[in-house]
Amino acid sequence: MSGLIIEGVTKKFGTLTAVEDVNLEFTAGEMICFLGPSGCGKTTLLRMIAGLEEPTDGAIRFDGRDLTNVPVHKRDIGMVFQSFALFPHLSVGENITYSMRIRGHSRSEREARAKELLDMMRLPGVEDRSISQLSGGQRQRVAIARALALNPQIFLLDEPMSALDANLREAMQIELRKLQQELGITTVVVTHDQTEAMTMADEIVVMGRARVLQSGSPMDIYKKPVDKFVAGFIGTSNLFPATMAAPDRVRVGDAELSVANRAGDFATGEDVLLMTRPEEVFVRPASAERPANAVEGRVSFVRDIGATIEILVDCGGHEVISVLTPKDWPDVATGDAVTVEMPASACSVLAA
Ligand code: ATP
DSSP, X not given: OOSEEEEEEEEEETTEEEEEEEEEEEOTTOEEEEEOSTTSSHHHHHHHHHTSSOOSEEEXXXXXXXXXXXXXXXXXXXXXXXXXXXXXXXXXXXXHTHHHHHTTOOHHHHHHHXXXXXXXXXXXXXXXXXXXXXXXXXXXXXXXXXXXXXXOSEEEEESXXXXXXXXXXXXXXXXXXXXXXXXXXXXXXXXXXXXXXXXXXSEEEEEETTEEEEEEOHHHHHHSOSSHHHHHHSSOOEEEEEEEEETTEEEETTEEEEOSEESSOOOTTOEEEEEEOGGGOEXXXXXXXXXXSEEEEEEEEEEEOSSOEEEEEEEXXXXXXXXXXXXXXXXXXXXXXXXXXXXXXXXXXXEO
16 A cells, blocks of 8 residues: 555553554545544654654554654654754755755745745745744744745644644634645644534544544544544544444443444444434424434523524433524423433444
């Protein structure tokens, strides 16, 4: 396979295992996001791809080439650090073409490349400015341009949005994704922000405590999380304690529901969790015809935020959120008795 392969990679710092037996394969040209809470090992994994850390065990390959023992400067990577790590005493242009100067490219080549990259980053004409004259968003663009100066095969970014304010962050996520698609460059981004990962990634790798918990397309992970942690980390989920009644049915209180998705094999009688997503459950007045796959409850809160309406329903001590567009608005108010329809296709069984 011609893409990026991470094969049985482990990294220990003394007695602490920061990354444990990670196995991943990505197609060249993909945008990959390592997603997970602080301390789960995502930066360490990125730094091993960069060559800034050496794996204790395992191998990293790209395009059929074993990179494991190749030094940083021979790996053909470009990296953007969380702090951008620009050189404050150099101009924008000198920052961008720093690596070209080290490699002996001529002044005219460097100037042409800096201009080309600044045009691409929609920052034309700032070559001679000093870094201190740039805003946070502009600094980020310069850091990206610098990482791309030598046309690397792999582009690595560690929490690239964390120094930007919320509005700018969202715009830059879209811009970075467009740029990556235009260049077709294999890219790995470390983030702890699920929206960022969902916005940008072809493949998301969810990590927790040094291990990969799940990897797949954003929709795969959203629709079929392997466990409660992943379900909670990506999007909002409704979770109900349940018991397996048959291979494709669960019992929740007095109700029995069909389920289409199961994260593993569960025995009849086993305690499990029933998971649904808010936009896939529908609230109906208790007086309406009772849908097949449903539980009873009482509305505890209604929030109309224009584009969507959120209804919180207390179902025997468990809260369910239903997020609906106005056309599905069931005309219920706080305190009303309701049924919450959870179509089988929306129901997933997870380990308890
Ligand atoms: P964050 O989002 O906070 O950066 P992360 O998921 O990127 O977290 P890492 O930075 O990879 O996590 O760290 C994983 C674990 O390894 C942490 O417990 C961290 O303290 C430890 N660690 C990382 N680098 C070193 C190092 N050079 N020496 C010792 N321990 C380290």
